[in-house]
Amino acid sequence: MKELLREQIAKLYLESPDFNGVAAASLMTVAEEFCVDPEIVLTELVAEGAVYANFGHEMVNPHILGFPHQSAADNLAEVRRRGGTRSAVLYPTRATLTAMSAGSRYSNAPYSAALALGHAQLESVFFRADVLGRYRDDPRYDYTLDIGGEIRAREGTPLDTYLTTFSIGFDRDPDSNEIVVGVPLRYLHDLSPAEQSYWKSFEHERQDWVLHPDWVRPHLMGEFPERVSPYTAILMEMSLANEICDAIGYPALFRTLYEGAGRPTDYGYLIRPTRRELSNFIEQLNKLLIDNLDQQFFRRAGISLTEERRDGEGNTYQGQRGTMNMLIEWVERTVRHDPENMVPAAATILKEIRRARSDAAHTLRENEYDLATWTDQRRLVVEAYFAIRTVRQLLQSHPKASSVRVPEELDEPRVWPF
Numbered sequence: 001m002k003e004l005l006r007e008q009i010a011k012l013y014l015e016s017p018d019f020n021g022v023a024a025a026s027l028m029t030v031a032e033e034f035c036v037d038p039e040i041v042l043t044e045l046v047a048e049g050a051v052y053a054n055f056g057h058e059m060v061n062p063h064i065l066g067f068p069h070q071s072a073a074d075n076l077a078e079v080r081r082r083g084g085t086r087s088a089v090l091y092p093t094r095a096t097l098t099a100m101s102a103g104s105r106y107s108n109a110p111y112s113a114a115l116a117l118g119h120a121q122l123e124s125v126f127f128r129a130d131v132l133g134r135y136r137d138d139p140r141y142d143y144t145l146d147i148g149g150e151i152r153a154r155e156g157t158p159l160d161t162y163l164t165t166f167s168i169g170f171d172r173d174p175d176s177n178e179i180v181v182g183v184p185l186r187y188l189h190d191l192s193p194a195e196q197s198y199w200k201s202f203e204h205e206r207q208d209w210v211l212h213p214d215w216v217r218p219h220l221m222g223e224f225p226e227r228v229s230p231y232t233a234i235l236m237e238m239s240l241a242n243e244i245c246d247a248i249g250y251p252a253l254f255r256t257l258y259e260g261a262g263r264p265t266d267y268g269y270l271i272r273p274t275r276r277e278l279s280n281f282i283e284q285l286n287k288l289l290i291d292n293l294d295q296q297f298f299r300r301a302g303i304s305l306t307e308e309r310r311d312g313e314g315n316t317y318q319g320q321r322g323t324m325n326m327l328i329e330w331v332e333r334t335v336r337h338d339p340e341n342m343v344p345a346a347a348t349i350l351k352e353i354r355r356a357r358s359d360a361a362h363t364l365r366e367n368e369y370d371l372a373t374w375t376d377q378r379r380l381v382v383e384a385y386f387a388i389r390t391v392r393q394l395l396q397s398h399p400k401a402s403s404v405r406v407p408e409e410l411d412e413p414r415v416w417p418f
Contacts, residue, residue, distance in 0.1 A: 001036045001038075001041055002041050002044060002045060005027060005038070005041055005042065005045065006045055006092070006096060009021075009022055009027070009091070010092035010097060010100060010102070013091060014105070018121075019064070019115045020063050020089075021062065021089035021090050021091040022090050023089055024088045024089070024090050025086055025087070028042075039085060042090070043076070043084070046072065046075055046079055046085065047072060047076045049071075050092070051090050051093060051096070052065075052070070052091045052093050053075055053085045053088035053090055054069070054089045054090070055082060057078060058070070060222070062088070062089040063089055065091055065121060066120055066122045066220075067122055068119075068123065069093070069120070072093075091118070092118060094117060094119070096118070097116065097118040098117055098118075102116045102117055102118075103116045108193040108194075108197065109193040110196055110197070110200050111185050111200075112188075114185055115186070115189055119185055121184060122184045122186065124183060124211060125183055125184075125185065125188060125207070126169050126180045126182045126204045126207055126209045127180060127199060127202045128180060128203075128204055129180055129269070129270070129271040129272065130202065130271050130272045131181060131198075132145065132149070132151075132181060132271045135151045136266060140153060140157040141159070142154055144265075145265075145268040145269060146232055146268055147167070147168055147212045147215050147228075147229050147232075147416070148166060148212070149165070149166050149168075150163065150166075160195075161192075162190055162191075163183070163187055163188075164187055165215075165219060166182065166187065167182045167183070167211040167212050167215035167219070168180075168181065168212045168215070168269055169181060169182040169210060169212070170210050170418070172209075172210055177374040177375045177378055178371060178374055179269050180204055180209050182211045184219075184220075214226055214228075214416065226414060227409065227415055227416050228414065228415055228416070229415070229416050229418075230382050230384075230418075231267060231269075233413070234288070234289075234384060234385050235257070235288075236407065236409065236410055237388040237392050237410060238253075238254050238288070239257050240404070240406065241254065241388070241395055242254055244392065244395045244396055244401045245297065245395065247400055247401055248398045248400040248401055249400065250297055251294055251296035251297045251299075251300055252294055252297065253293060253395070255292055255293070258288065264284055266280055266284060267281070267288070270373060270374060272369075273371050273373040274368060275370065276367040277373065278377055282356045282380065283357055285380065286353050286354060286357040289350065289353065289384060289387070290322075290324045291323065293323035293326070293327055298326040298327075298330060301330050303326045303329055303330050303333075305320065305321055306318040306320060307321050322354075324350050324354050328346075328350065328351075331343050331346060331347070331391060332347075334394045342386065342390045345383070345386065345387070345390075346386065346390045348383075349383040349384055349386075350384075350387055352380075353384065378417070378418055382417055385415060389410070389413070
C-alpha cells in the first residue's frame with residue numbers, strides 16, 4: 001500500500017495541469033477500502049522523505065509548491081503538530097521524482113523538466129540580460145522592461161512566445177551594477193521547448209542574484225510595490241508636468257507622452273553593457289526630455305524662441321533657439337529659492353545628455369563592452385529624473401496648480417535609485 005500511494009501521488013503530480021499536489025483526504029478514502037490505516041502509511045512516507053505534506057504553512061496556496069519544501073524531519077514535525085495528514089495537499093519529493101527519472105518526459109524542455117523533478121514553481125533562474133535582445137529588437141513581439149517585464153508574440157505572427165513576467169536581478173555586492181534577468185520556473189515552463197532551449201543557452205554561470213524587491217512584493221508576496229523605477233518616474237513626471245500646464249492655462253510642456261503602451265522598447269535597463277547600447281539609451285533620453293519640448297510653452301512663458309546669430313560673412317540674422325536652452329532659461333528665471341542647487345544640477349545633466357547625443361551622432365566610434373556602462377546609465381537616469389522633477393516642482397509652484405494631485409510616488413518621492 002505504501003508503494004501504491006507513493007506512485008499515485010507522483011502520477012497525479014506529473015499529470016496535473018500545473019504540477020499540483022493531491023488532497024490527502026481523497027487518497028485516504030481509496031486506501032481505507034484496502035483495510036489499512038492511510039494516516040499511518042502517509043505519515044511513514046513523510047518521515048522517509050518520499051512525500052511532502054503541504055498545509056499552506058510555507059505558502060498560502062497549498063495546491064502549488066511555491067518554494068523549496070522543508071526537510072523530512074521538519075515536515076514530519078508539522079504533520080504531528082496538525083494531528084495527521086488528512087488536511088494536507090501531498091507532493092512527491094525530489095528524491096522520489098529523481099528515482100523515477102520524471103524529468104525524461106521533458107527531454108527538450110529543461111525548465112519543464114525541473115518542475116517534473118520537484119523543483120519549486122517560484123524558484124528563479126537567472127540569465128544574462130542579453131537574452132532579451134531577440135524580443136526587444138523584433139517588432140513581432142510586444143516587449144516591456146522595467147523593474148519587471150513581459151514578452152508576448154503579437155497576433156498574426158507565427159511566433160508563440162508568451163512570458164507573462166520576469167524580474168530584473170542584481171548582485172548582492174553593492175559595488176556591482178550588473179543587470180541580469182530572473183524568471184521563476186513556473187513561467188519558463190510556459191515557453192515552448194525550443195524557447196526553453198534558447199533561454200538555457202543564456203543561463204548565468206552564477207545563480208546567487210537577487211530579484212528586484214518591488215517585483216517580489218506583488219508577484220511572490222501578494223503585496224503592493226513600494227516605489228517605482230527612475231525610468232517610470234521620468235515618464236510619470238512628464239505626464240504630471242503636462243497636467244499642471246493644463247491647470248495653469250499653459251500649452252503642454254511635452255508634445256508627446258510615453259506612459260503605458262507608447263513606452264519605447266529600448267527605454268529602460270541596458271541589456272548589454274556596451275557603449276552602443278548606452279548611446280541608444282541617451283538618444284532616447286534626448287528625444288523624451290529635450291527634442292520633445294513644445295515651443296508653444298516657452299512662447300506663452302515669455303521666453304524668446306529666436307536669438308541673434310552671424311553667418312559666415314558676418315551678417316546677423318534671427319536663428320531658432322534650441323529647446324534645451326529655452327528650458328534652462330525658463331527654469332533659471334522661475335526659481336526663487338534653490339538651497340540644494342537643483343537648478344544648476346538639472347541644467348548640467350540636460351547639457352550632458354544633449355552633448356553625448358550630439359557626439360554619438362557625429363562621431364564614428366568602435367563599440368565597446370564595458371561593465372561600467374551599467375554604472376554610467378544608473379547615474380544618468382537618476383540625474384535625469386531629478387532634472388525633470390525640478391522642472392515639475394517649479395510648475396507646481398504656480399498658484400493655479402494647487403488643484404493637481406501629485407501621486408505619492410512622486411510627492412515623497414518613492415523612486416528606486418536603480
